[in-house]
Amino acid sequence: MALLDALPSPQMAWRQWRPNSVLVVLLSVMLVALWLFDVVSVSPNRIVSGQGAGLVEAMGWLGALLVSGVTITLMLLSLQPGRQNYQVALVGVCLLLLLMPFGLIVASDRLVSSDMPQARLNMGMAYWLMLSLLLLCWIELRLRLALPRRWTVLMLLGVALVWWLCAMWALEALALGQEFRARNDEFWRALRQHITLVSVSVAISIGLGLSLAMLMRRYANFQKVAFGVLNFLQTIPSIALFGLMLGPLAWLAAQWPLLSRLGVSGIGWAPALLALVAYSLLPMVRNTYIALEQVSPETLEAARGMGMRNSQRFWQVRLPLALPVLLEGIRITSVQAIGLTAVAALIGAGGLGAFIFQGLGQAAMDMVLLGALPILILALIADAGLGALSDILRPKNTVRPGDAQ
Amino acid sequence: MIELAHVTKRFDDAVAVDDISLHIAKGKFCALVGTSGCGKSTTLRMINRLIEHSEGDILLDGQPIAAYDPVKLRRRIGYVIQHTGLFPHWTVARNIGLVPRLLKWSAAEVQAKVDELMGLLGLPKDEFAHKYPHQLSGGQAQRVGVARALAADPDILLMDEPFGALDPITREKLQDELARLQAKMHKTVVFVTHDMDEALRLADHLVVMREGRIVQQGTPLALLQHPQDSFVESLLGGLERGLKQAALTRVKDHMAPMGPTLPAQSRIPATFSLRQGLSMMLRDHTDRLTVVDQHDVPVGELTLRKIVKEAQPEQGKARES
Structure with missing residues (x-):
């Protein structure tokens, strides 16, 4: 038996051959989808549903073979994983992501005739699948290569820039672009409203969260009650909470004219802000509390022994050491608030959610996308930006002294 | 000079330190030894009021410590703890300059003091000033801890098992350096340890504690020659006592x-x-x-x-x- 084990056998060779199954599966699904489903569709105007077009129809044989060729190459690379192959594959994935808007340009050239000014090009199922699968591949590669977050943010920004430029200059016919051009001013106003609502509510919840967390550290009883209330708030469905605000706020505004002159009423920004703050508090308080508690007691004891006053200890030691975890809380809260603000449009608070609900009402999917895509992008930017900030602050802080020996 | 007179500390009902009296003359090195939980750390921490004593008097240069503002008191007393307690988000230089900055020394004065101490403790400035604590070995980190404690020129130095977490070789090296520093600076040192060899090696005055009381105190040699009871004798190494005495x-x-x-x-x-x-x-x-x-x-x-x-x-x- 021992002798057999020692001999090089085909089985051993097989065991060393470990393809990256994640990438292989993702890429095969993508390849199949590209050939089976519609890549784009063309509709004569906004409401009429479109006529689908497959890969060959949209891109021509040359384009179809190019896309398939790159995909197959990527699959071959992921059969033999290794750092170098992963790097090449990452370049390939980025290349495909960059080429995708150009594919749309080619498709609009081939499919949309200039005598139909109302005609619009929609991205089809295969196109969306390809986009999401490529992003998944990209995440897998990023993890395998252990790329720092800063790099990945830069790469995504680069890809987004190319997409943006293509959409602005060369994609007259793209439905999303047409929706955007028709509502240019409205879009920017909604985006501003959205960002303002999110940042104000996150700012308030940072302030409130910090104070609540500090109170909790001082009074153990208060901690239980507060977490109970916050947990309860979190379980109320968002639409219900927005609805619950209507009555009390309308009453308040009626009682005090000053409030209504400030813009407080049953609908609009005031209930939206209150609800957003209510939802943001739990993750904020929980993370702030944990962040402040996890600071090593030895370090704090040393600070006391050196003769630091309580305020000096808090601002110079506890808070800076809590900062990475605290930022993590702000990140979670912001991403959650960006999504929730979409629902706030229902009670007239404006924001990008307005496009989503209008679009749903008019059965105009492009308009829904005009609201949904920027929300997605905002969330990604907030996530990546705050995550990177937390990473930058972390390395110096996490390892405790004396552990190095 | 530190004087403890009939000091008792109670935590709720438990008595941690029971009626101890102790006199530490200026410039002397006093080691508190005993098994874990004997109250030696509590005794140490009562001196800089990290723990307030329940009864008795603790005098510093003749003044009861209750008369001082605890924060100002601590800034006058150097304090070194086992796990260094260095601030992980500060560089070595910033950590060492902590107390002088709290005392509002000018930047130039702080810088000069930090440079001087890094030289004194064998931490080359170019190599270490900008490192963070997690980049240091255990021995280096504790050197920084000692430098930080010495930064504001305190007369008194409290050390709570400072070398307890180090490997034997590093520990011995740091003991030698502490002895060298003490010969030069003549601080009044109170040193808590459960390592009897360390205490015998460094101390002028040895205090053996057990269950919150002082069992015996005196010079190391006096204790080695006349241990009061079997507890002190076993703590001093039993049959090894002859060799320990020879080591002195x-x-x-x-x-x-x-x-x-x-x-x-x-x-x-x-x-x-x-x-x-x-x-x-x-x-x-x-x-x-x-x-x-x-x-x-x-x-x-x-x-x-x-x-x-x-x-x-x-x-x-x-x-x-």
Whole structure:
């Protein structure tokens, strides 16, 4: 038996051959989808549903073979994983992501005739699948290569820039672009409203969260009650909470004219802000509390022994050491608030959610996308930006002294 | 000068420190030893009011410590703890300059003091000033801890098992350096440890504690020669006591002039401890060693017969020399 084990056998060779199954599966699904489903569709105007077009129809044989060729190459690379192959594959994935808007340009050239000014090009199922699968591949590669977050943010920004430029200059016919051009001013106003609502509510919840967390550290009883209330708030469905605000706020505004002159009423920004703050508090308080508690007691004891006053200890030691975890809380809260603000449009608070609900009402999917895509992008930017900030602050802080020996 | 008179500390119902009295003269090195939970750390932390004592008086230079503002009191007293307690988000230089900055020294003064201390503790400035604590070895981190405690020139230094987490070699090296520093600076040091060898090696005054009380106190030699009870004796190493006592004595104090016979092969420097001399005899299978000075010139000889004869209780003024 021992002798057999020692001999090089085909089985051993097989065991060393470990393809990256994640990438292989993702890429095969993508390849199949590209050939089976519609890549784009063309509709004569906004409401009429479109006529689908497959890969060959949209891109021509040359384009179809190019896309398939790159995909197959990527699959071959992921059969033999290794750092170098992963790097090449990452370049390939980025290349495909960059080429995708150009594919749309080619498709609009081939499919949309200039005598139909109302005609619009929609991205089809295969196109969306390809986009999401490529992003998944990209995440897998990023993890395998252990790329720092800063790099990945830069790469995504680069890809987004190319997409943006293509959409602005060369994609007259793209439905999303047409929706955007028709509502240019409205879009920017909604985006501003959205960002303002999110940042104000996150700012308030940072302030409130910090104070609540500090109170909790001082009074153990208060901690239980507060977490109970916050947990309860979190379980109320968002639409219900927005609805619950209507009555009390309308009453308040009626009682005090000053409030209504400030813009407080049953609908609009005031209930939206209150609800957003209510939802943001739990993750904020929980993370702030944990962040402040996890600071090593030895370090704090040393600070006391050196003769630091309580305020000096808090601002110079506890808070800076809590900062990475605290930022993590702000990140979670912001991403959650960006999504929730979409629902706030229902009670007239404006924001990008307005496009989503209008679009749903008019059965105009492009308009829904005009609201949904920027929300997605905002969330990604907030996530990546705050995550990177937390990473930058972390390395110096996490390892405790004396552990190095 | 530190004076504790009938000091008691109670935590709720439990008595942690029970009616202890202790006098530590200025410039002396006092070690508190005992098993875990005997109240030695509590005693130490009552001196800088990290823990407030329940009864009795603690006097600092004749003033009761209750009269001081605790924060100002702590800034006057150097404090070193086992896990260094360095601030992980600050560089070495910033950590060392903490107390001077709290005392509002000017930036130039702080910088000068930090440079001086890094030199004193063998931490080359160019290499270490900008490192963070997690980039240091345990020994280096504790050097920084000691430097931080010394930064505001305190008269008093409290050390709570400062070398307890270090490996034996690093620990010994830091003990040597602490002894060297103390010989130069003459701080009043209160040092908590459960390592009896460490205490014997460093202390002028040894305090043995058990269950919150002081069992015995005195010079290391006095305790070695006359342990009060079996607890102190076992803490001092039981049968090893003879060797521990030899470790406190220098070779030159037991040296005889060169005899008429040929000098022995094995040589030992006069400044080594008697314990090292005995160990060398065992190793080299001899009862005779040639004692040499720092230039390796023979100055006398050490014989087993003389050592054994001289191992009388009254011998041992050696420490003072």
